[in-house]
Amino acid sequence: MKKYWQIFKISFEEEFAYKVNFIMWRIRNVFQIIITFFLWDTIFANPGTVIFGYDRAMILTYVFAIMIVRALVLSARAVDVSSDIGEGNLSNYLVKPVSYFKYWFTRDIASKILNLSFAVVEFTVLFLIFKPPFFLQTDIYTLLSFIIATAAAIAIYFFLLFIISAVPFWAPELGWGSQFLVIVVVVEFFSGSLFPIDILPVLAQKIIMATPFPYMIFFPVEVYLGKITGPALIQGFLISFVWVAILLFAMKFVWDRGLKSYQALGR
């Protein structure tokens, strides 16, 4: 445990070593939130407008809640795993007495805490500038459900990222291409980080809700908003946990096979 605490501290300090990179990354996040905010603000310009089951307060809370949930779920250093494999740097870790998965999970936690701290500051600043109507959830059970849903979301993203990052075991040139396709495009759209999934037609919603993607952003935020309760909440948790289990097994399977194919290219 002590060694992971050291990894955590070093990772945290490393983020501060590249301040410009980190600040630029946060600025980009703020831009995305501003665009999304104004888009929905325009759509719900008339007070009393209800579209897709959302009123103005709910949709703007969704936009602001994305800031926090994104920082918690989608901030991850493990995006560098694919280049570790592609460039042969994985060998350095395999000979060390540390679990490679725990090593990256620890680094992810450090990244999430740092990003969350900045997201909270950005949230406050943007909130004071735009003064949007905000739906403050006070029900303790709903808040507890939100925390559980977010924890499952973090696990889903971590396992998915490790599965996608394993592609260079067999095709080193596809490291960035596979991440772009799945993490940048598919996760961005189907996780709900751009728009709530329930604005789509019912059939599309059903298909997307059967995948792991909406359980990363959309599900936790909807739980916070109190839009998913009772049997729907239990069903959501079940699907979410099943995906955590499936992705965990898939990750182990892919990495067992991948390590057998690993040739330490570039070393």
Next chain:
Amino acid sequence: MVRILKRYFKIWWMLTRNSFSVVLGQKLALLFFLVGKVLRFVFFLGFLYFLLVGAKNLAGYNAHQAVFFFLVFNLLDILAQFFFREAFRFRPKIVTGDFDLTLIKPISPLFLSLMGGADMVDLITIPPLIIATWYIASLLHPTFIGVILFILLLLNGLLIATAFYIIVLSLGIITLEIDHTIMIYRDLTSFGRFPVDIYKQPLQGVLTYLIPVGIMVTFPAKALMGIIGAGGIIISFLVGIAAILISLKFWNFALTKYTSASS
């Protein structure tokens, strides 16, 4: 002048062929990026469609008009990426000092740094995007003058995009930072996915004139729809000319700060 242009076109053609050969050597990676870009475009278009089905209009613009703004944004974004992909590979040259090799060549270093290798993935996506833009434009029943103004303002938008890329390269020489600056530029232009009318003042004014995303994307689309005044058109061209002149001045200034470190 014509001889110089011919020479530069020949060089560009050669560099582009080389760049395409590299990409074609990794066909599977090309396929992944192509599928990713097409999916991103289709998903966003789908989102916009379903959004407008529910909301009926966006800041007073109907579904066709809103989609047209989005298509014009994409067209400009992809054209700029196609021509200026080399800018994404500029940082290693500065960090390692390899930019020296660019400077000693009898060709403009700006030309080589900006247009030293077009992007094949973007080239594949340009024709269908032009067809889609043309189709949606036809549904807006534009006048002949509207079409001409649209093309001229789109070229003006490309000129402003060029100025942005030159400024990014210049900042790269001075600060050694390129990747995030380019992404921030792209994030800023992505404000133009929607008409700038959706943003409240003072952001709308900033996006129109200071970071002229509105002039780049919204104004050409508005010209085709016939909803832009003569003043807006004149300001657009003035901003375009000013942007390119300022960026060239900044590039020349940045060159004096190049230290040739590590070479």
